[in-house]
Amino acid sequence: MTALVEAAPGAARALVLAGDAVLEAHFARTDDPLPVGLIAPARLASRSGGHGAGRGVVVMAGHEALLEPAPADWPEGQTRLAEVLRPARPDGVRDKQARVAVHAGPARPAPDLAARIAAAGHAAVLVPAHGPDQLAEAGWYAVVEEALSGRVDFAGGRLLVADTPAMLVIDVDGNGDLARLAEAAARAVAALIRRHGIGGPVVVDFPSLGGRGPRAVIDAILAETLPQPFEKTAMNGFGLVQIIRPRRQLSLMEESRRPGFAALELLRRAMRLVGAVRIEASPRVIDWLAARPALTDECARLTGGAVALRADNGAGRGHVQHV
Structure with missing residues (x-):
């Protein structure tokens, strides 16, 4: 299968295609502190289940995660390597922590989306940030x-x-x-x-x-x-x-309901324009972007002009335009 893979400010996207049909759609944010596949030091903060291999909570990259099983010989306060197996699931009602397991090492960053696509056996085609919007033409929206x-x-x-x-x-x-x-x-x-x-x-x-x-x-x-x-x-x-x-x-579907998704979608549209651009969206979306100037700076580098933000309660899902 062919996969179109696109890197944009704050997120990468991919579509796995069979002819004109979209078989898979992928979305990977760059701000996830505990992405799946990350192997990094983890400190055991607490454990439950007695002295056997129960479960525990570790602190990894500054964030808590669920360790299951928690080896009986891992004492609280000790740091070992762990691998992220399942992402955190923030739903605003009953947030679930990322799940990790002990790993022998070595430490490594999580594979990026292009590497995951290739590991799945798909022929990855990298989509440039300029020119025709191949992802949109293939059915992303x-x-x-x-x-x-x-x-x-x-x-x-x-x-x-x-x-x-x-x-x-x-x-x-x-x-x-x-x-x-x-x-x-x-x-x-x-x-x-x-x-x-x-x-x-x-x-x-x-x-x-x-x-x-x-x-x-x-x-x-x-x-x-x-x-x-x-x-x-x-x-x-x-x-x-x-x-x-x-x-x-x-x-x-879960990604689309996380804070910032609408803002990241607007950034991918804006990066394809040339020169100064303006992003108009609801105050909530604009506030999210304003709190992350590195993303708009990256977008400005791609467009070759300044990126302005404008809050508008009537902007719906938002839009971008040349200034």
């Missing part, structure tokens, strides 16, 4: 719209997606023959999960199908099309299916 709206259309129906602190919930909506609707939705669900890099627990509410035969067809479609690895339940009589996948990175 369409995938972002899915993430922000939670609405994914497919032939004959629509998926309505809601991210909760406990799980991602997908509702299947549509008309016509219910069996055909469910079959098309099953393929759309599998494609969505891969496209957005969704991990963790997912519950899908399909139309209720009478009899085990039609439900078995849906189970078979999901088993064949869901990206590995996964576990799932069989569809029950109410049309519910639970899917569980490892959460190795935040999904694009």
Whole structure:
């Protein structure tokens, strides 16, 4: 598969393509203090579970992370090397710490997005910061719209997606023959999960199908099309299916809800202009950018002109323009 990889101020993005179809969309921020794959010194701050290999909390790169398992011979206060296995998940309701594990070393930075794409076996094509917006032409903004709206259309129906602190919930909506609707939705669900890099627990509410035969067809479609690895339940009589996948990175839907995502999207648009530019957005977005002048300085270096910020409550998701 071919992957378009683009570095922009504050974040890198990638689209894995099969012809004109977007198979995967990736988004990696540069300000994550504990990115997956980082191997660095970690000090054990506390532990639980008695004297055995329970769990603990370490301080790594100035941030707390969950150590599981915590080796019995690692005393509190001692520093060892650890590897970040799962990112932090800040959802504003029940924030989850990054998860780490003991590592023999050596220490190393986390692989960047281009390296991760190459390690997955894709042919990475680096997209320059100037010239035609290849990522947009390939469908980047369409995938972002899915993430922000939670609405994914497919032939004959629509998926309505809601991210909760406990799980991602997908509702299947549509008309016509219910069996055909469910079959098309099953393929759309599998494609969505891969496209957005969704991990963790997912519950899908399909139309209720009478009899085990039609439900078995849906189970078979999901088993064949869901990206590995996964576990799932069989569809029950109410049309519910639970899917569980490892959460190795935040999904694009999770990333799109983090503070700063809208600002980083505006920066990637601004960097493609030439000369002085102005970014107009809501006060919340402008305040986020104003607090990080290094990002606007990097954008100014790419455009060759100053980057001005203007707060506007009526700017919607914001826009950029030449000054």
